[in-house]
Amino acid sequence: MSQKLLIIVTLTVLLMAACSQGEDQSVNSSSSTITNTGSDTIVNLALAWAEQYQKEHPNVQISVTGGGSGTGINSLLSGTTDIANASRAMKDEEKATATKNGFTPQEFVIARDAIGVIVNPENPVKELTLEQISKIYKCEINNWSELGGEDRPIVRLSRESNSGTHVYFLETVIRLGNKEDKSIFCPKTLLLPSSEGIIAEVRDNPNAIGYDGLGYITSEVKVMGIAKKASMPYVIPSEITANDGTYPISRNLFMYTRGKPKGVIADYINWIVSPEGQSIVTELGFIPIKGK
């Protein structure tokens, strides 16, 4: 009796599984889905691209999520996403994992980004050298008065360590590009989970200093002029200064795919680097790549 019941239940489950599989396949043949995960810096840009692309290609569905560059690359490695967005280049160990998983990640530069160092508009300090910023984040400078500002403690803000912006800032600014340097953000640095969190805190707190991609910086905060060395001119980040190399903290933004992209994915990435895709880059405050 109970055996009979078991058999019937098993058969029903199998039948249902078979049916749902069949349905999935029929959906796949009429439209295609691209999943796109990664860098929070790129997420708004990726959303804007996806929206425009879907408008032009109604049979393609693109789902975009953030989470950080590390998260995106990990999803690519484990096969849960088609395209990973990253605001840093892939690390060697990540490439090794990819090889182990049986594919070679393909890298695409899809835009450029300048990282602005921001403070509260009430803060009178308006220019810093890279070395000064490095010392601030290493807790060697602890009061704004040491930089010609008011007598206020410095509150350091950063993105979490899974953010590509965090890693880039560590290597380029805190370690001043020196690979031997092993210094890190001092423990007093506040690690905030989102770009918006950093902007909100800098807007409300005259003690704070933070950094963020140019596309996220609003007019409620003040962008610092940065000089490579004290003897060199202080430069405000913009499309021009980032592309001619005078602004010292700018970087490439990447997309990665599992091996050479095919079909819709290839078409989507080609469209992104085309002039049409790149015009959206400018709209969102990022810097378009030059058509080389």
Add this chain to the structure above:
Amino acid sequence: MFKSNPIRTDRNVTYIIKIAGYSCILFLALIFFFLLRNGIPALKDTGLAKLFQTIWYPTEGYFGILPLLFGSLLVTFTAVLIALPFGVGTAVFISEIAPHAMKEFLKPLVEILAGMPSVVLGFIGIVVLVPFMQKTFNLPTGLAALTGAILLGLIAIPTIVSIAEDALNAVPQSYRQAAIAMGATRWQTIWGVTVPAARTGILTAIMLGIGRTLGETMAVMMVTGNAAVMPEGLNALIQPVRTMTATIASEMGEVATGSAHYAVLFFIGIVLFIFSLVINIFASWVSTRGRKRSERILS
């Protein structure tokens, strides 16, 4: 086929219910096994000496979990200190003082509060509480342990109220009538009779509140600043902290499966698991011990 005799149906239903009951134990065991299997390698690869250090910067191999441990304890302890008087006070009010109509209205309200997603509270925290704390106490930043503790207190209060109120309600009406008959005022009745009689239930409520606070992640991550600083003295309350839960939540997505960092995050999970296990065991010990004593007094 279900037309078979009732005894058989009865037996089958009993089986199903038994399976449901045992599966709970099975899941707990599986979760614990999973945590151990992924977390124990941390002891081997990283080692206890390196784990109990004071610097947490895992991407460069600093795996000191002490600041996270103390961060969690500091925030939890302060939150409970805040939630305790409000929680128990509200429970006493609802159960003993409020008129019937108000009681009928307040009880569901508290339950709605208990179901409020913590992200929403965290959002309110960022927009309202953080700037408020910074201006009021003239802090370097409003993203501090105390801000997190206040929010967590708000999260723990409904849990405490709901369970403590049930415990107070369970006190037989004859106790109150006897106290009033002997000339006790309302306050004397509450303080001397009702609350002591419901003591075990109230203690359980507090323990569950602590458990809720310790495990809370999202709201804490949004308002405590997440700086892995070792708390030093009372000042630590107004400084940023990083809790164990926030660390796991924000770093788990990034780590490569099987790496040292991955194992250490699971190790933190084990520590959290042990903490809440101890709290739960203590809570059940308190309630059973108390019941025996009250039974003794009654007989």
